[in-house]
Every structure is written in structure tokens, then in C-alpha cells.
Amino acid sequence: MPKRHAVVVGAGIGGLAAAIALHRRGWQVTVCERAPEPPATGAGIGLAPNALRALDAIGVDAAHAAGSAVPATMGVRRPDGRWLTRADTADMAARYGMPPIAVPRPALTAALAAALPPETLRYGTAVTGVDDAAGRPIVRTAAGPDLPADLVVAADGIHSPLRRAYFPSHPGLHYIGETAWRTIVEAPDLRIPAMSETWGRGERFGVTPLSDGRFYLYATAVVPAGRGSADHRAELRRRFGSWHNPIPALLDRVGRLAPADVLRNDLYDLAAPLPRLHHGRIVWLGDAAHAMAPNLGQGGCQAIEDAVVLAHLLPAGDTGDGSDSLPAALAAYTVARRDRTDAVRVRARRVGRLGALRNPLAVAIRDAVVRATPTRFALRGMDDLFNGFRLPG
Structure with a gap:
């Protein structure tokens, strides 16, 4: 019998993970990406660890495919350099079976794409809409041809046009009150052994070693939406240039980058959970389904979980006609994923509010509480995230 056909809208990490998982379940897959x-x-x-386990469930070894960098320690600091909390990576690996890793996003995307047949991926193919009225979706593309499908996976990002089209009464996105800068620099001479996030008053600066020896830098500040200097490099130096080492030295490297290499984005999450994560034979995952603040580092991780759970619940692509099983599988996906992802979304927003505090007294209390919390308790608080990935029985 012919294989079931899934069209994945979006070739980000969640979309590519879904394509791999469905392909390995025997589905014919087409990935449409407007870029x-x-x-x-x-x-x-x-x-x-939860994302690494999910990838392992579909046969993707992220550390092998994209490389890995495991710092000796990770934790939170003050602008003067004093550690508020710090954990040995070995302790995390012992608790969760593996440590978290950090990779360049383009390297991970390339590794996921390489796991798919080349004909699966259609770059430069913008999806203009999905007609789901007749029971078998038709995916409309700007350049044609239209694509009939048994299933449409909406992995079309935080501004998801498909979410807006099928949930028109949903309040949409919520500005969390911060903007963020992100970039990657080369600094092998600095020999930075730790992954850290430094909390100031309404500002944060993160340093993460990457798999290829470079460093992923990110910073946030409480500012109105749409505000910010035209020169992101100068603004970072103005805000963070007096903070502890090695931040000034890293900012020197940032100053040598081309302006386009420093990304700036206002931060949004979903204002409320979607009523469900599917509509007919269209299913949402990742930022399209549950956009969340980056404070827990779980946005991409939850998208990967979504992809793997979805494929696990769907019938195999090369057996039966699937005429009655798909709706039940998509309803089961909503049950399996909606509450978990919304809990992570809410938690990420709350953690962000702590990091964004500006009142000096509130900041002092926050820092004192974080410093007084034993490391084992802090790690225990991550158990539901890092050990929370489960395939439904």
C-alpha cells in the first residue's frame, strides 16, 4: 500500500526532528522551508538530558553528529564575579545519566538534515496556507505545486501563521519585557572552564562553551519592545563592559565581529496555552505550539520531545490506510504534550522574572536565597525537566 504522507512546515530543529522520527516510522515526508x-x-x-534522550529514541546521537562541549562546572554569578550557585558537571551526569551539551545551532540543523533523504527537504518553499476542510489536508505553497497530505506538522515557529489561522481567538504572543542579544565568538586563549549566567539588576549575561571550541554568548536586558541601539556591539559593551572577567575580554571579541553576527530579538512567549495542539489533521509543535522564554533552555528541547512523542503515537506510515487511527493519535498527542509544555512555559516565565529584577532590595534578597540553596536541592529542582521525557505507553 502507498505510504502515508506528512508535510512538515518549517525546517527548524523541531521540524527536522519530526521529519526524522516520521521517516523512521515509515512515512513519506516532505519538509517545506521558506528560507x-x-x-x-x-x-x-x-x-x-531530556532532549538527548528524545533524540536517542529516534537514533540521533547529537554529541556524535554535532560535537559536544562539557564544561567542568556551571552556575550563576553576580556582576562582581562571585558565584551564587555552582554545580559540577560530573554531579549532573551522575544524577541524569548524561550532562547537558551545547552545540552551534547550524551544526545541529545540518546534522538533523543529513539524517533525511535529500529529496525530503524543499528549501525556498513558502507555505501560504493549509486547506483541511475535506478531511485530507492540501498544503498550498507560494510557487506550487500544492501538496496533498495525510498529516501536516506545523513547525512554523513563534509567529506561526498556521496557529493564527486555526486559532484566531487565541491571544497570541506576550512580550516578556526583555530583549536579548546572541552571538558566537572565538576565544581559545581565555580557557574558560565554566558555563555561567551572571545576574545583575534587570540584566543578564551568559557564557556557554560550544562543541567546536567557540563560545556562545547571550545577554538580556529589561527594555520596552522595539527599543535598542543600532550598534548591538556597542550596546553590549556599554551594559556589560564593567562586569567580571572574562566578560570584558569576550566583548572585545564581539567588537571584532561584523554587525550582522550579533543577533538581537525582543523576547516573547505564548500568552496562554492553545486549547489543543491539533486541529483536524494538522498538529503543532515547538514554538508554534508553546513558545516559551529561553530562561530554562528548554524551547528547543521541548520541540524535540514533541517530535518524538508525536511520531511514537502515530500509526506506522507503511501499514494500513490510517483512516480512523490518525485523529485518535493526534488527540493522544495533545494529552501527552499540552500540560507538560505549558508547565515549562509558565516556569520559564517565572524564572525570567527573578533574573529580571531591578529593585536593589529585591535583587539582594534573590541573590541571598540562591546562594543559600544547597546545590543538591537546586539539582533536584531540575528533575522534572531533565528526567521528564517519557514515551507514552
Whole structure:
């Protein structure tokens, strides 16, 4: 019998993971991506143990495919350099079976794309809409041809046009009150052994070693949406140039980058959970389904979980006609993923509010509480995230 056909809208990490998982379940898969080619530049992404387990479930070894960098320690600091909390990576590996890793986002995207048949990927193919009225979706593309499908996976990002089209009464995105800068620099001479995030008053600066020896830098500040200097490099130096080492030295490297190499984005999450993660034979995952603040590093991780759970629940692509099983499988996907992802979304927003505090007294209390919390308790608080990935029985 002919294989079931899934059209994945979006070739980001969640979309590519879904394509791999469905392909390995026997589905014919077409990935439509509006960008003309895979990304060659970009920032980094952290893969927590839950995401690494999910990738392993579909036969993707992220550390082998994209490389890995495991710092000796990770934790939170003050602008003067004092550690508020710090954990040995070995302790995390012992607790969760593996440590988190950080990889350049383009390298991970390339590794995922390489796991698919080349004909699966259609770059430069913008999806203009999906007609799901007749029971078998038709995916409309700007350049044609239209694509009939048994299933459409909406992995079309935080501004998801398909989410807006099928959930028109949903309130949409919520500005969390911060903007973020992200970039990657080369600094092998600095020999930075730790992954750290430094909390100031309404500002944060993160340093993450990447798999290829470079460093992923990110910073946030509480500012109105749409505000910011035209020269992101100068603004970073103005805000963070007096903070502890090695931040000034890293900012020297940032100053040598081309302006386009420093990304700046206002930060949004979903204002409320979607009523469900499917509509007919269209299913949402990743930022399209549950956009969340980056404070827990779980946005991409939850997208990967979505992809693997979805494929696990769907019938195999090369057996039966699937006429009655797909709706039940998509309903089961909503049940399996909606509450978990929304809990992570809410938690990420709350953690962000702590990091964004500006009142001096509130900041002092926050720092004192974080410093007084034993490391074992802090690690225990991550158990539901890092050990939370489960394939439904």
C-alpha cells in the first residue's frame, strides 16, 4: 500500500526532528522551508538530558553528529564575579545519566538534515496556507505545486501563521519585557572552564562553551519592545563592559565581529496555552505550539520531545490506510504534550522574572536565597525537566 504522507512546515530543529522520527516510522515526508537554504550562521543551543534522550529514541546521537562541549562546572554569578550557585558537571551526569551539551545551532540543523533523504527537504518553499476542510489536508505553497497530505506538522515557529489561522481567538504572543542579544565568538586563549549566567539588576549575561571550541554568548536586558541601539556591539559593551572577567575580554571579541553576527530579538512567549495542539489533521509543535522564554533552555528541547512523542503515537506510515487511527493519535498527542509544555512555559516565565529584577532590595534578597540553596536541592529542582521525557505507553 502507498505510504502515508506528512508535510512538515518549517525546517527548524523541531521540524527536522519530526521529519526524522516520521521517516523512521515509515512515512513519506516532505519538509517545506521558506528560507532559500540551510542556515550557515547563528547562535548556540543547549541540549539538556531530556532532549538527548528524545533524540536517542529516534537514533540521533547529537554529541556524535554535532560535537559536544562539557564544561567542568556551571552556575550563576553576580556582576562582581562571585558565584551564587555552582554545580559540577560530573554531579549532573551522575544524577541524569548524561550532562547537558551545547552545540552551534547550524551544526545541529545540518546534522538533523543529513539524517533525511535529500529529496525530503524543499528549501525556498513558502507555505501560504493549509486547506483541511475535506478531511485530507492540501498544503498550498507560494510557487506550487500544492501538496496533498495525510498529516501536516506545523513547525512554523513563534509567529506561526498556521496557529493564527486555526486559532484566531487565541491571544497570541506576550512580550516578556526583555530583549536579548546572541552571538558566537572565538576565544581559545581565555580557557574558560565554566558555563555561567551572571545576574545583575534587570540584566543578564551568559557564557556557554560550544562543541567546536567557540563560545556562545547571550545577554538580556529589561527594555520596552522595539527599543535598542543600532550598534548591538556597542550596546553590549556599554551594559556589560564593567562586569567580571572574562566578560570584558569576550566583548572585545564581539567588537571584532561584523554587525550582522550579533543577533538581537525582543523576547516573547505564548500568552496562554492553545486549547489543543491539533486541529483536524494538522498538529503543532515547538514554538508554534508553546513558545516559551529561553530562561530554562528548554524551547528547543521541548520541540524535540514533541517530535518524538508525536511520531511514537502515530500509526506506522507503511501499514494500513490510517483512516480512523490518525485523529485518535493526534488527540493522544495533545494529552501527552499540552500540560507538560505549558508547565515549562509558565516556569520559564517565572524564572525570567527573578533574573529580571531591578529593585536593589529585591535583587539582594534573590541573590541571598540562591546562594543559600544547597546545590543538591537546586539539582533536584531540575528533575522534572531533565528526567521528564517519557514515551507514552
